[in-house]
Each structure stands twice: as C-alpha cells, then as structure tokens.
Amino acid sequence: MALTAVLRLPARALLRPWALLRGVALGRTEAAAGIRNGARRFGSQHVLVEPAAAAGVAVMKLRNPPVNSLSLELLTELVISLEKLENDKVFRGVILTSDCPSVFSSGLDLRELCGRNPARYAEFWKAVQEMWLRFYLSNLVLVAAINGACPAGGCLLSLTCDYRVLADNPKYLMGLNETLLGIVAPFWFKDSIMNTIGHRATEQALQLGSLLPPAEALQVGMVDQVVPEDQLLSTALSVMAKWLAVPDHARQLTKSMIRQATADRLLKQRDADIQNFVSFISKDAIQKSLQTYLEKLKQKKG
Numbered sequence: 001m002a003l004t005a006v007l008r009l010p011a012r013a014l015l016r017p018w019a020l021l022r023g024v025a026l027g028r029t030e031a032a033a034g035i036r037n038g039a040r041r042f043g044s045q046h047v048l049v050e051p052a053a054a055a056g057v058a059v060m061k062l063r064n065p066p067v068n069s070l071s072l073e074l075l076t077e078l079v080i081s082l083e084k085l086e087n088d089k090v091f092r093g094v095i096l097t098s099d100c101p102s103v104f105s106s107g108l109d110l111r112e113l114c115g116r117n118p119a120r121y122a123e124f125w126k127a128v129q130e131m132w133l134r135f136y137l138s139n140l141v142l143v144a145a146i147n148g149a150c151p152a153g154g155c156l157l158s159l160t161c162d163y164r165v166l167a168d169n170p171k172y173l174m175g176l177n178e179t180l181l182g183i184v185a186p187f188w189f190k191d192s193i194m195n196t197i198g199h200r201a202t203e204q205a206l207q208l209g210s211l212l213p214p215a216e217a218l219q220v221g222m223v224d225q226v227v228p229e230d231q232l233l234s235t236a237l238s239v240m241a242k243w244l245a246v247p248d249h250a251r252q253l254t255k256s257m258i259r260q261a262t263a264d265r266l267l268k269q270r271d272a273d274i275q276n277f278v279s280f281i282s283k284d285a286i287q288k289s290l291q292t293y294l295e296k297l298k299q300k301k302g
C-alpha cells in the first residue's frame, strides 16, 4: 500500500496502526524506509525517524514544510512513528525536533479548522486527541529539541515531552496563543500547560495568549533549558543520557503515576470533547475569526 493511500484512511485506522505500518514498510524500499549503513531508519512523508549517535535513542523530525502545521496526515504519521519506536525494543528515548527552518511547529493546521464539514472536523479532532494521548503517555523518554517557533498545537506537542530544550533565538516564540485567534484552548491543552508552569502562570499565559521569547519561556518553566542553537542537539542528547540512566520500569511507572489522571480526564469524555469541538468550530463567528486570522497571516508577507 502506498503511503499516500495510507494517509487517506480514516482516523479510526489509528486503532490498528500496525496494519498501516506493515503497508508503509512493504511499500518502501529498505534504503528509504529501514536500513542505512546498518542502522535502522524509517520515514514517512512528513516524519523522518533516524537513530541518534547514542544507543537506544531516535531522532524524530517533523517535515511538513513550510511551517510544520499539524494536518491530519502529519498527526497520523506522528502517532504511527511513535508507536513503531515503542514497539521496537532497541529504542528507549526519542528526541523530537523539526526539519523545517525556524519553525518547530506552527500548531494545528488552520486549513483543518476552516470550511470543512462536521465529519472531517470530528476526524481531525480525534487525531489531535490521539496524538496528545499517545505522546503524553508514551513509555519512552521524550525530549523536545525546539529549533523554531512553537505556537499553539506546536507548544502542546512539546508539552507532551518529558523535557524541553529551546534554541536561543528571539524569533522562537512559544506558547498557547489560542485566545488571540478568538478560539479557546480545550481543557486538556490547559491541563498540559498548568502541569508544567503552574496555576498562576497559566492564568496569565492562557488568557493573554502569550507567545514568549526564550528567556521568558525559561523563566516561567515552559522550557527546561535554553541553549545556543548549535548546541541544541548535543544538549538534548546529554539530557537524554541522564534520563536513560534510570531503570525504565521504575521511570515508566513513575511517569504514568504522574500523568495518567490528566490523560484520564480526556479519555473519559473523548466523544463529548469531539462533539464540543465540532459545534464550537462550526459556529459562523468562529469561522469568521479564523478566516480573518489566516488572511492576516498571508498578508504579512506582502
């Protein structure tokens, strides 16, 4: 099965990601999808996964130019790639980074939020939920090496990781800016940031839709470290070594003890959350807000 065909499958196919992966693996040559110089390496259209220099560590790169917007396809491939690594006994940690210059991820693909029908909105939102649940609860160590701007859904993705290192560049703004688009960050976005930066800082960051430069993101605890851009990957690898020095079973149970309750809040009401999203995003006023925001983004260039 060609990857393009895989990507046209509905989100419910995520329930059987191995069936999809078999298709991906069979559809691509070993050189493209698996083994290069003896090292395991696989990729899909929008996610590149390669072994890092350190044993047991993979680097997962988002590759959806120009700005790594989280489309249904990218979300689906992220989940499949993570699941594949989790099922491969070789890997214990993943460094998540971007293959696009200056942008880690621009967040949810705004084209998925505008002018679609309710069934497509529902399918998309289910994929957003799935990405968050799988990454947030992953038994692997996830370190985000944030090498670009990181707004909204991009920030959410980084918040699923166990540790965040941000490259020191004043253009690399980070935060949940939903209110500035006239939309509302769902409760599990809010939970993710509140568990990271605390209650009071969340009140401000979320209501103001703050996009913080590196020094402020560090100060508030949105990232754990800010480093010169040329040291980003080496720092992420050092951090990973520290986390991998801990026995997996003890670390995994501890992670789950801390995170499961937050994930359960969504797991208990996934369908209601989808319905909420669909009815919210379908409102004329919300559609207008989003269209205006998208147009402003496009005009910025001219």
Ligand SMILES: CCCCCCCCC/C=C/C(=O)SCCNC(=O)CCNC(=O)[C@H](O)C(C)(C)COP(=O)(O)OP(=O)(O)OC[C@H]1O[C@@H](n2cnc3c(N)ncnc32)[C@H](O)[C@@H]1OP(=O)(O)O
Pocket: 066, 067, 069, 070, 102, 103, 105, 106, 107, 108, 109, 110, 111, 149, 151, 152, 153, 154, 177, 178, 181, 183, 184, 185, 186, 276, 277, 280, 281, 294, 297, 298, 300, 301
């Ligand atoms: C009750 C609760 C219920 C639930 C309520 C609903 C909850 C929804 C939660 C939503 C979460 C989100 O993530 S919403 C997404 C929020 N994201 C953002 O606000 C980021 C917007 N983007 C940016 O700020 C910038 O693009 C940035 C990422 C910094 C990169 O700047 P650059 O100058 O490098 O690039 P640009 O020139 O701006 O962008 C290049 C092209 O990419 C497009 N582009 C940029 N971001 C895009 C995006 N997210 N989706 C699609 N397309 C995007 C631009 O329009 C350009 O298109 P062309 O002109 O055609 O080339």
